[in-house]
Amino acid sequence: MNDASVTIGADGVDVGQIVEEIRKTVADKMQSGAYAGAQLARAERYNLVNLKKHENFFDVYMESLREAVSVDINDFEIRERRGCAALVLIPLKKVIWQLLKFYTYRMWSQQNQVNGLLLSAIEEVDRKYRVQLRTLEDRLAKLESRVGT
């Protein structure tokens, strides 16, 4: 069975072609470094599971990991949506935050240390395998050329 009952609209634009062109543009721009940076890695934090399917997933993932590896344990702006209660709730939240920070600072510092070590380990494994793969590819190319001659 097919979906022949669906009529295709095709007036004026070909979205498939535009999508392909945009993907080519993006690939070029990525190579030139136009889409590098922590800001982009942060924007992709909810998209990692979908990026897995793409060829360049590992590079994007590593960039995101570098961005996210350090748990932010600094102070942040404390807000309160209910305007009428803000006068009371904001100072209260600030006190709670100071207490939490006092008790959890040591734990989070250690977590950051562990995260940093794990990241270094993954980078090293990646580097090692890339070198090994390159060596194997070179050997294969040499063998193939020898067989060819």
Next chain:
Amino acid sequence: MGTKRRIAFVAPRFLLGKSVGGAETLLRRLAEHLATHDYDVDFLTTCAQDHFTWANAIEPGTRRVGPLNVYFFPVDEDRNKDSFLAIQDRICHGAVISREEELEWHRNNINSKPLYDYLRKAGKDYHRIIMGPYLFGLIYSACLIQPDRTWLLPCLHDEPFARLTTIREMFHTVAGCLFNALPERDLAVRLYDITDKPAHIVGLGIDDFTADAKAFRCLHKIESPFLIYSGRREPLKGTPLLLDYVNAFRQRTQIDLRLVLTGTGPIDPPPSLAPYVLDLGFVTETEKHNAMAAALAFCHPSVNESLSIVLLEAWLAGTPALVHAGGEVMPYHCRLANGGFWFRNYPEFEEFTMLLIAQPDMRRNLGVNGRQYVLRNYNWETIGQRLCVALT
């Protein structure tokens, strides 16, 4: 003239108030359509109204709601929620679980023994029993009661639950399936090898409307271009991703792109984006359509859709779509309709948004194409015909 053919619909919820949730809306509207076209339609559901608590909020019994006879049955209160959540968590994380554990998960999901009793007693009086969506314990158990006359309207997504052995068995047990779009059918064939099973692609009819973009812009004093998202706001629907993308877009391009949200569920925009997000919450259909018509594009970042009614509504409002490429159904619609683009990552999102801003004529053409696509393929006459063929 002979007697009307009796059809039953089964769904976990039937909201008496404002209706949210695509699958529920889909089943209800199909039921209402049949009820006004020579079918005698009963809608079997639970007394629950809230999909978080599943508490029995209304009295059991039968009520006439519009053209439907709605049978409300109480949700079983003996479920072991802890066991249900523990197994569900393992399924979500891709753990291999046994068939017995799957059955336990179904047993502790949403169930209604009185509804099953009714189906056992009266199920044979119905020409067809249509039920969905697939992942509720209620639907799993109900499917097994009168399988020869049961048609599943699964609203299937590619997710860990879809890969359970018992779900596969359910697809093989029922008499046939009604799908919303070809990619959903293809997914079912891929997962369950049901090529021999009767399957029809039906979808949902969308009533045409006129929308007033100017009225929305005047009412909310928005001059800047904006993207709109309508529906439930939750991680599964991709709304946190959309917030991050719009925030990054504003910071990188310095273009004053806004974001308008309608629907329910909490949002937590980054502080730098918060002043530029207009969260309208639950709005009337007219206001939603006006907002859609005024938008630069309707953006749907979910990868878990089997139809997306809001996408079709946005197209009817003449607005192009910008959807996540990770799902199969929405990019499929965009390609067929020539009515929108699909992005895989932030850079593509940025390029498509820039393109829509820079080329208003193309944007308009995409919107017109989308509207034509919905008018041609998702009018009630066409859908009604597909549904009647499926029920013959």
